Amino acid sequence: MSASKSRKLNKVVLAYSGGLDTSVILKWLQEEYGCEVVTFTADIGQGEEVEPARAKAQKLGVKDIYIEDLNEEFVKDYVFPMFRANAEYEGEYLLGTSIARPLIAKRLVEIAEETGAQAISHGATGKGNDQVRFELGAYALKPDIKIIAPWREWDLNSREKLLNYAEKHDIAVEGKKKKNEAPYSMDANLLHISYEGGELEDPWYEPEADMWRRTVDPELAPDQPEYVEITFKKGDPVEFNGKKLSPAKMLRKLNEVAGMHGIGRADIVENRYVGMKSRGCYETPGGTLLLKAHRAIESITLDRELAHLKDDLMPRYATLIYNGYWWSPERLSMQKLIDDTQTRVNGVVRLKLFKGNMMVVGRKSETDSLFDQSISTFEDDKGAYDQKDAEGFIKLNALRLRIQNKQK
Structure with missing residues (x-):
């Protein structure tokens, strides 16, 4: 001592x-x-x-x-x-x-x-x-x-x-190495399971089929697709197929349905903050489904430049979390901006799940949709959009390109 x-x-x-x-x-x-x-x-x-x-x-x-x-x-x-x-x-x-x-x-x-x-x-x-x-x-x-x-x-x-x-020191250990024990370490929570170490340290090594715990093999997933609907309020999922769920129960349900269809596996070589590259395998079934659905509802409710601003900030925001700066002033300030963008992110997304794939097949918002069919239609828009306006728009945006080419 x-x-x-x-x-x-x-x-x-x-x-x-x-x-x-x-x-x-x-x-x-x-x-x-x-x-x-x-x-x-x-x-x-x-x-x-x-x-x-x-x-x-x-x-x-x-x-x-x-x-x-x-x-x-x-x-x-x-x-x-x-x-x-x-x-x-x-x-x-x-x-x-x-x-x-x-x-x-x-x-x-x-x-x-x-x-x-x-x-x-x-x-x-x-x-x-x-x-x-x-x-x-x-x-x-x-x-x-x-x-x-x-x-x-x-x-x-x-x-x-x-x-x-x-x-x-007479410390009880249930986890003594067994012959058939998985040759990797795991970390799990409600969002995901990670697998690292052992044979996975070789980035050429394909994980064994029985490693995965939350997702079925996509090849063995149901032969019939499943349709699900997720309702969002201010950017958060609040209902699954019309049923209100608490945050934890929602994520469990998303894990269950996505995992059943083999959705959410990732095999990644990432750059650790401490300087080395690391190979990890991840199962994030509910999170994978949630990300797809959230982007879909944002696609009809967020202004174009606001959506693009979020996409510009996202890599920096993600890196802050990865590196451990959740409580930093920059992350907290970015969160305020992000949360402010979500006030209009309300509506329902319909997805089709099938053998490791998920496809957005519908999205709607009764109160906050910016999608105007009368303007975007390829049919008669009855004067909602004057196509002649596009000529001046294009010429103005081409001005710098034309000047540059003339100088050449």
């Missing part, structure tokens, strides 16, 4: 899953820092039981144990605002892991304040993006918070060393 460390800290809040890494971290904090550990386990729709974490924490002597259902807050205050911006990182990644981190960071800081803890701790490695996301979020919300990142301090840098440490 480090005496100097124990004098500085008497209590630390740990983001705790109950798995091998965070269970070892819990004991390591007690041993290395001589401090009391408060555990925080967030249920954000990862699809695994979170209550067993309580028994594990109790066995390791933890008194203050926080286990919280944050599904509704996660979708309402983080996922939906992000989808109002149509955010995609590098054109493909729907930011499923990235968007969960600011919520967890916020609760870690809040619990630290509630319990009088001087520090927070997490199990993110020194090679990944999550360490940046957790810590940028925590510092933004509580500038003087101390953060302990064991992966940057200890020498337990392999699974074998972690297992040996767990055995030495």
Whole structure:
């Protein structure tokens, strides 16, 4: 134990899953820092039981144990605002892991304040993006918070060393490596599942068919298409096939129907904020469907230049989330602009789902549509649009091109 460390800290809040890494971290904090550990386990729709974490924490002597259902807050205050911006990182990644981190960071800081803890701790490695996301979020919300990142301090840098440490300290580990265990790591929440590491580190390697958990193989999806309707209010989905649903229930329903039709798989090589390229596979069935539908309702309700402005801002907005700047002043200001654009984004979108594909086959807005059939029609528009006006419009826009060509 480090005496100097124990004098500085008497209590630390740990983001705790109950798995091998965070269970070892819990004991390591007690041993290395001589401090009391408060555990925080967030249920954000990862699809695994979170209550067993309580028994594990109790066995390791933890008194203050926080286990919280944050599904509704996660979708309402983080996922939906992000989808109002149509955010995609590098054109493909729907930011499923990235968007969960600011919520967890916020609760870690809040619990630290509630319990009088001087520090927070997490199990993110020194090679990944999550360490940046957790810590940028925590510092933004509580500038003087101390953060302990064991992966940057200890020498337990392999699974074998972690297992040996767990055995030495009588830490129960259900996840010992089995022969048929998947050769990759996973992170899940209500928006997505990510798969990384192991054989996936070879970008030429095709994932095994049984890796995917939320989507059926498109080739094995139903042989008949399914039509669905999503109703939007101020840019957020509020009804599915005419039935009102809460944010979390809406995302679960979208996951279910899109996953059944094999929609939402992505195999990406992305640029991490820490500087390296990383190959990851993602399942985001509901999010993929939501993005398509949201763009469709925007297509008839948003002014052209407003829509183009959003598209210009989107890559910057998505990068801010990916890099961990959810609580930054620039993201917060951009969100105000984005939310303001959504006041007219109301209406219904109809989609056709079939074997990994989704097609928008209808969109309507009774109150906010800017689509005027009397003007856009190829039939007689009865004078709603004077086609002769186009001649001057074209000549004015061609003026600089004509001048440039004359100079040549």
